[in-house]
Amino acid sequence: MKNDPSPIYDSRLELVDRLFTGTGPTYDSMVHWATFGIDRLWKRRMLELIPEGNGPVLDLACGTGISTLSIARRFPHRQVVGVELRDEYLQLAREKIRREATDNVELVLCRAEDFHSATRFDCITSSYLAKYADLPLLTRNCRDMLRPEGVLMMHDFTYPPRPALIAVWRLYFMVMKQTVARVFPAWQEIYQGLPRLIEETQWLATLQDSLARNRFSDVRLEYLTLYGSAIVRAVNAPDDGDDEARRLAEEPAAARQPPA
Numbered sequence: 001m002k003n004d005p006s007p008i009y010d011s012r013l014e015l016v017d018r019l020f021t022g023t024g025p026t027y028d029s030m031v032h033w034a035t036f037g038i039d040r041l042w043k044r045r046m047l048e049l050i051p052e053g054n055g056p057v058l059d060l061a062c063g064t065g066i067s068t069l070s071i072a073r074r075f076p077h078r079q080v081v082g083v084e085l086r087d088e089y090l091q092l093a094r095e096k097i098r099r100e101a102t103d104n105v106e107l108v109l110c111r112a113e114d115f116h117s118a119t120r121f122d123c124i125t126s127s128y129l130a131k132y133a134d135l136p137l138l139t140r141n142c143r144d145m146l147r148p149e150g151v152l153m154m155h156d157f158t159y160p161p162r163p164a165l166i167a168v169w170r171l172y173f174m175v176m177k178q179t180v181a182r183v184f185p186a187w188q189e190i191y192q193g194l195p196r197l198i199e200e201t202q203w204l205a206t207l208q209d210s211l212a213r214n215r216f217s218d219v220r221l222e223y224l225t226l227y228g229s230a231i232v233r234a235v236n237a238p239d240d241g242d243d244e245a246r247r248l249a250e251e252p253a254a255a256r257q258p259p260a
C-alpha cells in the first residue's frame, strides 16, 4: 500500500467506504431487484465477451463475488482471481466459495490499483469499479498483468445522452430514494450519492485516453440498456520491445532524477 496517500487517493477510499458500509448482506438482492434484473443481463454480456481459453482471469472490485463466481462456473478449468478493497464484501464472497466448494477462485483483499501479480492474465474484468478508480494507474498496471493479446474489460454506469432518457433516469433514482432507501437505511448513502457520481464521472473518456496511452488496441465501446451502462473492451497489443521507453515517457521527470 502507499505510504503517503494523496488527497485524491484518500477521498476515493473515503467515498467507497461511506457508500458501501453496511450494504454487504443485502447487496446481491439489491443489485438484482433494484435494477429489475438488468444487472444480471449486463454481467452475462461481460461473460460472453471473455475470450475462450485456459489462461487465468482477474476480476477487479469483485465485491461479493457475483461475477467472479459466474466466471469460475463458466470456465471451471481456469483460475479466477478476485480483488476487492473492502473486507465486508470479501467475507461474503468467501462464504459463497465455501458453500459452492469452488476450487478455481482465489480472493485478495487489496485496492485494485495496488494489486500486482507475476501471473499474466488472459482477461481482466471489472464491474462498477471505473468511476471510483485511478484509471491511468490502473490501466498501466493492467497492461503489465495481461498477456499479449489479453483483454481488458471495464463495465460501469453511464449518464444517458438524451433528454428523454435523462428524465427516466432521474425518475428512477428519485423513486429509489423515496422507497428502497427508506426501507433499507444502509442504502441511503448510495441512492443519495450515486446519481451525482454517475452524472459527473469522466470514466469513459479517462479510460479511453489511458488505453491509448498504454497502447491498447481494438478499443470497443458498447452501450447497454438505454445507455444505462457501458462496457469498454480493449486488447493488450503485443509487446514491441519499446515498453521501457513508454514507461520513461510517462514517468514524471522528477521521479527520474538520480539521487543527489
Ligand SMILES: C[S@@+](CC[C@H](N)C(=O)[O-])C[C@H]1O[C@@H](n2cnc3c(N)ncnc32)[C@H](O)[C@@H]1O
Binding pocket: 016, 020, 031, 060, 061, 062, 063, 064, 065, 066, 067, 083, 084, 085, 086, 089, 110, 111, 112, 113, 126, 127, 128, 129, 132, 133, 134
Ligand atoms: C457496486 S460494487 C460492485 C461489485 C461487483 N463488481 C459486482 O458487480 O457485483 C463496487 C465495488 O467496488 C469496490 N471498489 C471500489 N473502489 C475500489 C478499488 N479502488 N479497488 C478495489 N475495489 C474497489 C467496492 O468496495 C465495491 O465492492
